Amino acid sequence: MCLICVELAKSKMTAKEAKAQFREMRVAMDAQHIREVEAKIAQAEIDEPTKP
Ligand SMILES: [Zn+2]
Secondary structure, three states: OOHHHHHHHOOOOOHHHHHHHHHHHHHHOOHHHHHHHHHHHHHHHHHOOOOO
């Protein structure tokens, strides 16, 4: 678990914000967790109501 996972789990971060954080944080993550976070962000995008 990292900040992105925690915030997404609490719905305190949008998929867009998570992506921005992920760009900065992925360099410090191991490859397996990168895949997990990518999957969580993809799911968050599906779950989020689309805003104009
Ligand atoms: Zn994480």
